[in-house]
Amino acid sequence: MSGTAANIARIEGAGKIDRTRPLAFTFNGRKLQGYAGDTLASALLANGIHLVARSFKYHRPRGMLTAGNEEPNALVQLERGPYTEPNLRATEIELYEGLDASSVNCFPNVQFDLRAINGLASSILVAGFYNKTFMWPKGFWKKVYEPALRAAAGLGVAPDSPDPDTYDRMHWHCDVLVVGAGPAGLSASLQAGRRGVRTVIVEEAPEAGGSLLQRPATIDGVAGTEWASKAFAELDAMPNVLFLCRTSVFGYYDHNYLMAVEHRTDHLGPGRSPGVARKRLWHFRAKRVVLATGAHERPIVFGNNDLPGIVLANAACTYATRYGVSLGKCGVAFVNNDHGFALALETQAVARNIAMIIDPRPDPDDALVKRAAALGVRVLCNSVIATAHGWNRVSSVDICPTRGTGLARLECDHVLVSGGLNPAVHLYSQAPGKLRYDANLACFLPDQCIQTVEVAGALNARFSLDSALEDGALAGKRTLHTLGQAVDAGAPAEAKDELHILPVWSVQAQLGLKLPGKHFVDYQNDVTEADILLASREGFRSVEHTKRYTTTGMATDQGKTSNVIGLAILAASLGKPIPEVGTTTFRPPFTPVTFGAIAGRDRGSLSDPVRTTPMHAWHVDNGAVFEDVGQWKRPWYFPKPGEDLHAAVARETKALRTTAGVMDATTLGKIDIQGADAAEFLNRVYTNAWTKLAVGSCRYGVMCRPDGMVMDDGVTARLADDRFLMTTTTGNAARVLDWLEEWLQTEWPELEVYCTTVTEQWATTAVVGPNARKILKALAPDMDFSNAAFPFMTFREGVVAGLAARVFRISFNGELSYEINVPSWHGLALWRAVIEAGKPHGLTPYGTETMHVARAEKGYIIIGQETDGTVTPQDVGLEWAVSKQKDFIGKRSFSRSDTARAGRKQLVGLLPQDKAFVAPEGSHLVASPERSTFDPRLGSPSIGHITSSYYSPNLESAFALALIANGRAMHGKTVYCSQGSGLKPMTVTDPVFIDKEGKRRDGID
Amino acid sequence: MLQIDCPWCGMREEMEFSYGGQAHVAYPKDPHAVSDEDWAQYLFMRDNPKGLFLERWVHSQGCRRWFNVERHTVTHEITAVYKPGEPPPAAKP
Amino acid sequence: MTASTDRVSPLENWTARFAAASATPVQFSIREVAFATHINLRVDAAAFGAKVRAVLGCDLPVVANTWTTGGECSAIWLGPDEWLVVAPDGRNESFCADLRTALSGVHHAVTDLSANRTMLEIAGSDARVALAKGCPLDLHGSAFKPPQSAQSLLAKSQVLLQCVDANPVIRVFVRNSFAAYVAEWLLDAAAELAASRNLDTPRIANRLA
């Protein structure tokens, strides 16, 4: 590993890296070395590597532009195999032993990229190129253009195997949430923390300090970094304070709900913290929020401003001060403000490599100019950089006076740029807070927000250290004051102009010249100044439209370095002031969040509750194939060895009609309805009448919504004069209870009725078929199961298999049927006893598929299958359950013109003329086989659709239920079901296929 | 995500609640005395203001009680919470 | 033909996993408390609370989201006219019958839900953090302490939480069919906290205490 010219760019004695802990890492296959405390970016630069990526569209060589979260260029693919993660910013990746990264977007390699040919063809890859070029011919987009473009333009690659890491989530409430632990954030936090209020501080860097880590500073007589670590230590020791580093707040939602992602183990390397969740998604609910998110420096647009070696002044200073990395031997700085000017000098103080500062202003701050002279830096006022030159790295720049002409070429190996500061208003804007444009500072600032939020520090235009510290403390005090703490909030300090900026957005525009080279605005999406000007010429006026047309600011960096510049260029081209063009709305996430972090712990068996009944273990042991019904797992069918669904269902259905079947019906919703007005309440919510139902009896009921459409159905039993037990469909149990409560609480509070869900109190075993009575007799010798003593639609309480039970004689299949209810803790024992008792009688366990076939053979509807919210009880043949006398929810709607009209779809049966043809459910039906293509201009109109369709071994034919216009008048007619390219004739019948007289339900006494 | 002040349970997260649409749309006393047009109004038509809106919520994962909320549809600010049967806050200028 | 009269609880097969997860009970422990008497009671407590007290020996709490205890029972507030009465195993039938008698003629509902839910009792310094991973309530020691209770969500399951000891001991009432999901979820949450013990678990637990 020696002799790799390791760390050639490291500045002796500078930086806060730990030189006693060297770390080996690999970049694009090259073995390299950095130190603990490095980022991948700083370690690469320390090794003299500036070229790290290729741009998205033109595949131009790119290097680090920044040293932070705003980085648009230095995207890498981190690690390999299942751990690989694409498009991470090298500027944010903490170096660890064995780190393995590679450039994204490069083929065959970053030094020589074949697709840079796009750069040669760039005159056609202008704004709107995709929209304009790939519209026609129509089919070409999917087949030709899209795959080719995706292959050429793809960023990194997603892992192709399951993510071996785990992720976590946390809900957290606090009084004060401080975002950002720079000088202002720390200052505000100390105010809050010392007062004892519940405080959370969230910092995305590995340690507190913010700008104190990036440039030299002194606070209270100690180094800025030392002050920051002391503040951190003090806060972190407070039991009322939670200090989270390596955590990015990415979303600011309503009522001070903020979300953040904590990177807990990324800095340790993949797979090295078994059992520890890699990332944790924090959900904060804060009474008050203090945003101290700082500011991003912004570039200036000039020719070839994207060349590697051209960096923001803040980044150069950070690399030198924090990481001890020099960006080259000969640097020039191009700044238009005091802040950038100072950063260039601070860089020079450490790195001793800045030859010249080029400043378009006529009169930079005197003190700064003097300091420059003392540090040996030449200052060239009234000048700009027009164009940079170089191949894979900047090698010279053309300098031009702001007035007059004439270019001077200056050799250099890196360039520092500062075009001003953009306060990081993203979270504030999400809140949503309104922004205002400050023409003096040439930036957008927080203005007004509906939420209880304070802003502090650079975000609040306090760019100097002293004013940021003061501003943070004031924000903390104001926050405490609004929380009712006895704190004097004090008067807000007047903001001073600490930038003295001369706005230069684009050098071409400034000079009024056309300059050579490409002038980049959005580095990540490769959007140039020319693209924005073209959009403007083509008539785009709104910033939102221009943004989408040119894709400015729409890459994963969300335009942190480009948005404001793009807006300024658009405004200038429209001849409007910037505030009139507006700014775009910032949306979450502020920084990319992985799907793993969002999924959190909701993976695998925890992705959704799997609800099972007390009998589930038996079903599993006996080979059930399960079906999801909502969150429930219900046995779908019980195949014997070698059986498929069809064979198993044929056997189960046959058994149910010839011997006996048993089904777990526990999942049906059950609601205990009690109170003096219970019967009146049912009268109002069901279409039929309940007053006269005898205690001990049951009745089928249909529930409608006020629009008259069927909502749910089920059997309700009268347990006592003032008590009913209602059953609902499995999927609607919660919905029906909510519905009942809604009417009771909001419309009929005068009714004395209480509803309690008892779904899971009871386990329900349905014993069905001609032998059901024999089985029940064997189980409950003390109960009388004769038709006379225990008629259809009644229930009895008794002892079944030694267990206290309630037995209902109801049927969802036309057969003699008993549903035995026992407390759920006895469900499995009862089930086993039933299976045992049924053995001599051919008792066959069956699942939901057989239940469906059997009920469809009888023409019984299933809510959500025969009904879809547009179907009345009359449509599905339930007039008999609709009272003519009393009123009920929905009744008024039966006389509405659409509900009462002739020609509505009605429930019918269908028998295919080809008995083997099981029509797909949902198939449309046509009345005539003529002109039978799918083309809506040629085909017959649909007269209805198939709602249920099965093969019936009892009928020895496929059959279906359908809703057909005027269906009841069409019995005996032929309709046609579309199937593949042809039509299948089917005969319309009554929906009851079996036992029309209803003799079977009483069995043989 | 909103934070909603259940009149019984106090401040809870929106995920515990279900939305119930516009408040004070009373079920007609005698639906059969209402014209088809008015009945259709009751069934299908709801206000959709930009600004303050009276709406119903139910604390479905909590105390299961229905109640009314006055919410600003632009800012989502909740300006009042009151129980069923209670009058809405006086209209604001 | 008779069946076994032994009752089966929803988490009967989880005992070993619960024990393993409770190896360091100062940090975390979990157990199922099965078969307790659970009675859902609905009545106007202001008018008829005394009748209830005469049966249960326990006042119905009128402060929302709190619980009281008395006699053999505790009563947990569920709504302005709704409580969950929790009593020892086997008292369901007699309490239900006695309550119905005491409240006859009064608008009320007494519903035996003893087999409807089960209860998980979790305790230890990690317990609050484990819940905070999936519950949107403020579970800070100053905000959720005896005699408080709350109905909310734990991940994707509705739950009733009862803080029986500030230390804390927290009971998680969950419907049978969600019990396995909630148990799996809690074990997973606790395992992660145990694995992160050297990273940040104590720090976070302290800040919820």
Ligand SMILES: [Zn+2]
């Ligand atoms: Zn509530």
